[in-house]
Amino acid sequence: MHVKRFAEAKPYEAPNHRGVTGLRLQGFEEQGPKNQWVGYSQFLPGGGAGPDSTPFEKVYVVLEGEMTVIIDGKETVLKPLDSCTIWANEVREIVNRSNHVCKMLVVIPYPPGVKP
Template sequence: MHVTRFDSAPAYEAPNHFDMRCLRLQGKDAGPSTQMWMGMSQILPGGHTTLDGSPIEKLYLVLEGRLTVVSELDGRQDEQELGPYDSCRYAPGEKRQLVNRTNRPVLVALVMANAPPPA
């Protein structure tokens, strides 16, 4: 078993993330994990990510607040608002964007696979 205490979870910077504070809870620099890692982000009012794709599947779980999630796949765009305990999955290659359009912070958990090692 590997425990990461919230108070000592390492912060990380993610590209194309604005007005967000990201912490690693498990995996990568937060401890051993062979298949996946888990993070948590606080998204300030107006905070967002850009609409980008990734080859890795991603799972998001809203813990606090209201989060707008945008997706684009095969030229079709979808937008949904998630509240506490709502979750969403982004498929590999699906473009995704997270936006806090409220005046309150949003707390969201992320789980995704470790990137495969370079060939």
């Protein structure tokens, strides 16, 4: 088992994101997970990401607040404990349209060729 305390989480910058603070909860450490990493993102009102895509899938889990996910012009609002999978190469945009901070977990596999 690998335990990492919240107080030990380090911030990270995600490309094409705005109005967000991300903390890496697990991953990119020698004793951590070998296949994926877990981020904790806090999006301010109006914050978001994209539109863009990645060559690997990712999972979003909303913990608090709400997040609008836009794919192919279709909007889906995720609320607390709702989750979604964004497929590899699927173009998505996310926007916090509420007046509350949206807190989300993000689970992402390591990019090809990257080892912890």
